[in-house]
Amino acid sequence: MRAAILVEGVSDSAALHALAKRQGRDLTAEGVEILVMDGATNAARYLREYGPAGQGLKLAGLFDEAEERFFRLGLARAGFEPGPETEDLEELGFYVCRADLEDELIRAVGAEQVLRIVAAEGEERSFRTLQRQPAMRDKTLLHQLRRMMGGRSGGKERWARLLAEAVPLDRVPRPLDMVLARL
Secondary structure (H helix, E strand, C coil): CCEEEEECCHHHHHHHHHHHHHCCCCHHHHCEEEEECCCHHHHHHHHHHHCCCCCCCEEEEEEEHHHHHHHHHHHHHCCCCCCCCHHHHHHCCEEEECCCHHHHHHHHHCHHHHHHHHHHCCCHHHHHHHHHCCCCCCCCHHHHHHHHHHCCCCHHHHHHHHHHHHCCHHHCCHHHHHHHHHC
């Protein structure tokens, strides 16, 4: 392994693997591994272990907007010098999903196409039930879709892979495209 992409969870890994495959890349053959940290709070440990003070790998990463502080702190503790802006993290190879991976993918694929995927996966009835719940009735379609994706065990991973397989390659969300291009 010569390089690693640090990600918060298995859904990020599933999306990146699917996109890399669609781009004709074999990450394993290239010596690039996607490391699932099981949450952004583990960023410091992974950055120390795999960064310059540890294995000395070339690193990049992907994180949700709400988790930026953990990556910033982790980078500082691992000997990197992250500046105060999100763009400073990008210069180091770490990219933010606004608001999260699911949000990025739904916007890139388009809500109507996502609904077609939901139907094709046999989940339309379940999704319509979720939409009728009192807490969901006034929410946007984007919010409802994001909620559905995280509502079941393994759901985020499943939907991340399906949406990454469906997104037009010229509409891949910027943070996913950039993190793959970095390594």
